[in-house]
Amino acid sequence: xxxxxxxxxxxxxxxxxxxxTEGTYLGSGIVALLYDWTAKHYDAIKDQxxxxxxxxLGLPLIAGLDHVPSPRVLDVATGTGRVPLLLLAQADFTxxxxxxxRSLRMMAQAEVAAEQYNGRAVFMRQDAxxxxxxxxxxxxxxxxxxxxxxxxxxxVLREMMRVLRPGGLLLLSNRVGKDAWLFPARLCGRGKLExxxxxxxxxxxxxQRWQTHYDLVWARKALATERPTLP
Numbered sequence: 001x002x003x004x005x006x007x008x009x010x011x012x013x014x015x016x017x018x019x020x021t022e023g024t025y026l027g028s029g030i031v032a033l034l035y036d037w038t039a040k041h042y043d044a045i046k047d048q049x050x051x052x053x054x055x056x057l058g059l060p061l062i063a064g065l066d067h068v069p070s071p072r073v074l075d076v077a078t079g080t081g082r083v084p085l086l087l088l089a090q091a092d093f094t095x096x097x098x099x100x101x102r103s104l105r106m107m108a109q110a111e112v113a114a115e116q117y118n119g120r121a122v123f124m125r126q127d128a129x130x131x132x133x134x135x136x137x138x139x140x141x142x143x144x145x146x147x148x149x150x151x152x153x154x155x156v157l158r159e160m161m162r163v164l165r166p167g168g169l170l171l172l173s174n175r176v177g178k179d180a181w182l183f184p185a186r187l188c189g190r191g192k193l194e195x196x197x198x199x200x201x202x203x204x205x206x207x208q209r210w211q212t213h214y215d216l217v218w219a220r221k222a223l224a225t226e227r228p229t230l231p
Contacts, residue, residue, distance in 0.1 A: 020182050024149040028127075031149060032102040035079070039105035042080055056210055057171075058086045061140065062093050064169045064218075071095035071139040074163060076128050076156070077146030079103070081110025084121040088114065095139070100126040129155045136165040145214060148175040153187040157200060166224040170202065172217045179213040193217050 017023065023030035038045065061083075065071040071093075075083040078099030087093045099121065101107050107123040114121035126132055128143070129152055141160045150156050164170060175188035187193055190207070194217055197205045202219040210216045 022149060024151075024183075024186075028102060028151075032104075035103035036105040039080070039103065039109050042106065042109070048082070053082075053086055054090075056208075056216065057083065057144075058090055060218075061087060061142070061169070061171065062090055065095070065140055066092075068139045069094070072137065073097045073140045073142065074131075074133070074138040074160075075099045076131075076141065076143040076160060077101055077149075078110060078123065079106045081107075081113055081121065081123070082144065083142050084110065084123075085113055088117045088120055096120045096122070098133075098138075099123045100128065100131070102127070129159060131159045131163055133163045135162050136168075137163050138168065139165055140169040140171070142171040144171075144173045147172060147193070148180075148183045148186045148188040150186075154196065154200075157196065161200060161202070161221060164221045166221055168221045170197075170219045170221065172197075172219075173210065173214045174207070174217050175213060176215050177213060190215060 017026055018034070023034045035042070061073075065073075072095055073083070073087060075097060078084060078101045081099055084097035084099050087095075087097055097120065099107065099110060101123070102125060104125055107125065110121070110123050114123075124132075128150060141164045143156075143160065147153050147156065160170065172193065174190070174193040175183060175186075176190045180189040187196060194205050194207055197217065197219050201222055203222050205217065205219045208216040208218065
């Protein structure tokens with residue numbers, strides 16, 4: 001009897017570690033390895049509907065950047081290039097997109113799909129907690145379905161804020177509902193991410209219902225205030 005209980009416990013633990021939380025509590029190397037293994041089939045597994053992607057992500061992003069000529073967008077944890085490909089497919093988007101991720105095979109899929117856009121999408125292997133870009137380099141930063149997998153999410157948020165220009169647009173997803181309980185000690189659950197963004201000084205923080213397991217959270221980086229000139 002105890003052997004059966006122990007076996008069930010081990011199976012549940014392995015399911016939580018490798019499937020439910022996608023290796024995040026085993027380290028970033030395991031996460032990247034798991035995504036490398038599934039890269040060729042990832043888009044088929046996700047089965048994202050283009051109309052919904054356009055409605056909730058593509059069109060709102062373009063509208064939020066309509067005042068910026070040729071905007072520069074950074075997509076953190078880009079995977080197979082979900083955000084870059086969605087933006088570049090729209091005639092109203094005249095900018096460029098940089099996608100960063102730890103999984104080389106996921107980005108290889110993105111690079112193949114983005115070849116038709118003549119270099120307007122670039123993909124780089126980088127750590128989200130230490131982005132290799134100058135400060136205020138981007139007009140928009142996005143990070144979808146990934147923040148809960150990052151051990152030090154506050155550091156990641158600070159890095160995204162650092163590379164975002166004043167007044168720039170930030171779009172994140174937030175793991176919510178019962179699913180959020182699978183990620184103890186991570187920044188997820190309705191209201192928590194919004195509160196952290198406000199603590200970090202972001203403005204116009206708004207939540208939008210999106211999927212069963214995710215909300216979208218939009219925010220703007222505060223405009224730099226001019227210091228008075230001393231006589």
